[in-house]
Amino acid sequence: MSKLKIAVIGCGSIAKFRHLPEYKVNQHVEITAVCDIFEERANEIARQYEAKAYTDYKELFANEEVDAVSVCLPNYLHAPVSIDALNSGFHVLCEKPMATSQAEAEAMIEAAERNGKKLMIAHNQRFARSHQLAKQLIENGTVGKIYSFRTAFGHPGPEGWSVDGRDSWFFEKDKAYIGAMGDLGVHKSDLIRYLLGEEITEVGAFIETTAKENTDVDDTAVCALKTESGIIGTLAASWSYTAKEDNSTIIYGEKAILRLEDNPTYSLVVQYTNGEVVNYELGKIQSNEEGGQNTSHVIDHFVSAIIEDREPLINGEEGMKSLAVILAAIKSNETKTIAKVFE
Structure with a gap:
């Protein structure tokens, strides 16, 4: 089967040390695009992972044919960006906390259900x-x-x-x-x-x-x-x-x-x-800390949930x-x- 195309939105520490390296070693995925409001940071990560760099996630959503995205942004952006991604037809792995209110969390869950896409929250x-x-x-x-x-x-x-x-x-x-x-x-x-x-x-x-x-x-x-x-x-x-x-x-x-x-x-x-x-x-x-496990298992679980078409262990309801x-x-x-x- 063809590999899942992945985009990572936000290139801060959680993306650099968790999402990106764990996607890289997963044989079922290909990192195709990354996005960060700081162009230099986006370009650096894009070079490292041979992906396309964006500074505007909406431009990425419009131009890239991806299967799933990781949302690794400040908390206040988790809900709006996740909802935009779900409405664009992408599965979403969102960092915790999933939102800043119950209403936001409910809107994320509704968007996932309406679009028939997986929503997972990264509780490792x-x-x-x-x-x-x-x-x-x-x-x-x-x-x-x-x-x-x-x-x-x-x-x-x-x-x-x-x-x-x-x-x-x-x-x-x-x-x-x-x-x-x-x-x-x-x-x-x-x-x-x-x-x-x-x-x-x-x-x-x-x-x-x-x-x-x-x-x-x-x-x-x-x-x-x-x-x-x-x-x-x-x-x-x-x-x-x-x-x-x-x-x-x-x-x-x-x-x-x-x-x-x-x-x-x-x-x-x-x-x-x-x-x-x-x-x-x-x-x-x-x-x-140094010496901790080198994998969170979050990425592998998210990828397998998509491939096997099953509900992730920490879905939107659990995150909420x-x-x-x-x-x-x-x-x-x-x-x-x-x-x-x-x-």
Whole structure:
């Protein structure tokens, strides 16, 4: 079969270090076009991947016969560009958070359905081996009834990751809308929903800007979450973990405690109530730190969903439900009340 033609919109760090190299090694695709508002950046990436360069995504959509696009843009552009791509007849892989409001997310889902195209949101945490094994242990009853959880995602901030450093759009509220909660927190709301297999219904949150100067987006957040069956736990997202990244999750169950990405050697540690401890060495989780997995598995999953004509694991509905938790956290912080998800 002929290869899928791919365009990548936005040539910042997430495209450079995740999407483009992972498309490059996938034998089923061909990177045909790239786009960035900075012409020099677009041209550099285009040369590297032998693709055509654009500075206007609408011009790319009009001129290129592509099958799918990756949307790797600032948060406020995720919805409009994804919708334009879907309406142009392209499958879409959109970076997280999928949108900045529930209405935007719903419009993206509607566009995908109306055009008969795949919409996937790039939540890579579901593909970590430790997380997938933990989900199996929960589903097969090994952990027993789940009592509580805590999950955290934090690092020193996007200035060490973004191609624009401290001048990155991540720190501009009109472009990012949300800071650490949109960058990191939404990954963990998606992970908890995935692991527990149920929805989060209520959120209480404190969201602050404590570590970064000259910005009006959040950099530190701590949330209390409650699921539909009454499981309670915490979610922390931060750009103020100045020494080392924390990407850990702990599930407290009736028969065992699961420690995920909490040990430098063992990515899953199962502590049973009878005293037995089982350590799983599964390789490091994909992260911004050196030594993380060199693939997110997101690209391969997206490509195979198109080729095999099946729904992606993290479709628009899933992306919207994970976003809704973060939107509820923002509402909770603003109103100083417990906020219902999807109220």
